[in-house]
Amino acid sequence: MKIVEYKTGHEERLAKLKVTLSNPLSLCWQVTKKCNYNCSFCLSGEQDQTDLPLSKIKSIIDVLAESNLLRIDFTGGEPFLRSDFCKILTYASEKGIETLVTSNGSIWSEKIASTLLETNTLLLISLDGDKEIHDKSRGKGAYSKAVENIKRYRDAGIPLRINCLIRKDNVDKIDYVHQLVKDLRIDRLFFILIAPQGKAYTDTELLLSDKERVFYLDRIKALKKVSGDHPFITIQDYSELGNHHSCFLIDSKGDVISQGYSQDDCIKVGNILTDGLGKCWNNPIVNHKGHFLQYSYMFNYYM
Numbered sequence: 020m021k022i023v024e025y026k027t028g029h030e031e032r033l034a035k036l037k038v039t040l041s042n043p044l045s046l047c048w049q050v051t052k053k054c055n056y057n058c059s060f061c062l063s064g065e066q067d068q069t070d071l072p073l074s075k076i077k078s079i080i081d082v083l084a085e086s087n088l089l090r091i092d093f094t095g096g097e098p099f100l101r102s103d104f105c106k107i108l109t110y111a112s113e114k115g116i117e118t119l120v121t122s123n124g125s126i127w128s129e130k131i132a133s134t135l136l137e138t139n140t141l142l143l144i145s146l147d148g149d150k151e152i153h154d155k156s157r158g159k160g161a162y163s164k165a166v167e168n169i170k171r172y173r174d175a176g177i178p179l180r181i182n183c184l185i186r187k188d189n190v191d192k193i194d195y196v197h198q199l200v201k202d203l204r205i206d207r208l209f210f211i212l213i214a215p216q217g218k219a220y221t222d223t224e225l226l227l228s229d230k231e232r233v234f235y236l237d238r239i240k241a242l243k244k245v246s247g248d249h250p251f252i253t254i255q256d257y258s259e260l261g262n263h264h265s266c267f268l269i270d271s272k273g274d275v276i277s278q279g280y281s282q283d284d285c286i287k288v289g290n291i292l293t294d295g296l297g298k299c300w301n302n303p304i305v306n307h308k309g310h311f312l313q314y315s316y317m318f319n320y321y322m
């Protein structure tokens with residue numbers, strides 16, 4: 020597949036582009052804010068123990084399917100902590116929606132693997148670096164568990180991508196993660212530069228300075244050139260995307276958030292259950308063009 024990436028210098032052309040969308044194309048959905056880890060950089064912020072029941076989740080999927088949504092990126096918290104998560108994936112898939120799941124890699128089961136296969140779901144597992152830094156971030160034993168489960172999901176034939184959030188404490192692990200992903204024979208590696216969101220909005224110790232951001236972005240870009248397709252590296256730096264970034268997110272209560280670069284740009288536009296999708300989507304705060312660009316153009320590199 021030919022991958023198209025956003026290039027700086029396209030701003031003028033993008034600014035002239037006129038986009039009208041009646042619905043979002045894709046969205047992230049925090050199906051739970053519960054997690055078995057407690058990372059200091061967690062983008063979803065503080066944990067919440069209350070989840071929507073399966074009946075409400077299904078109603079939301081019905082609404083999204085009726086709006087011809089293309090893709091849901093299920094995230095958390097840790098989605099696999101929901102005992103009904105396989106049912107959620109299957110339901111979304113039966114409605115014709117493409118599915119992705121972001122996980123910390125701590126959970127494996129035959130049932131999850133077969134559901135991921137049946138629904139052709141892309142599984143995204145996070146790695147922070149070597150055992151030392153990964154366990155320091157997530158807890159003792161987390162690294163071994165993630166690597167072991169990556170192998171199991173890989174051997175089960177699940178399409179996989181490794182996500183690595185780059186922040187102050189793991190910038191020296193970029194090459195390590197690249198080599199590990201190569202050794203694990205995973206073909207997709209996604210480096211995300213930390214944004215001031217969630218816990219990283221108040222706990223700013225892990226944020227990169229502008230100078231560091233430019234430096235490490237250049238290093239990853241150089242690595243991407245030599246890496247080729249094994250693994251194919253994609254990079255996300257929200258600060259570079261500026262107004263050309265806009266993510267639509269449903270949280271664990273059904274609140275709908277229009278997300279930008281910083282936590283200050285993450286604004287609640289309604290609740291999917293009480294307001295419906297149309298009202299949330301047509302809130303003037305939502306950046307339709309940014310959304311279109313993110314999902315139809317820049318984010319081709321999701322895959």
Ligand code: SF4
Pocket residue numbers: 054055056057058060061062063095096097123157
């Ligand atoms: S594993 Fe992921 S969801 Fe869980 S606390 Fe860490 S960053 Fe947040």
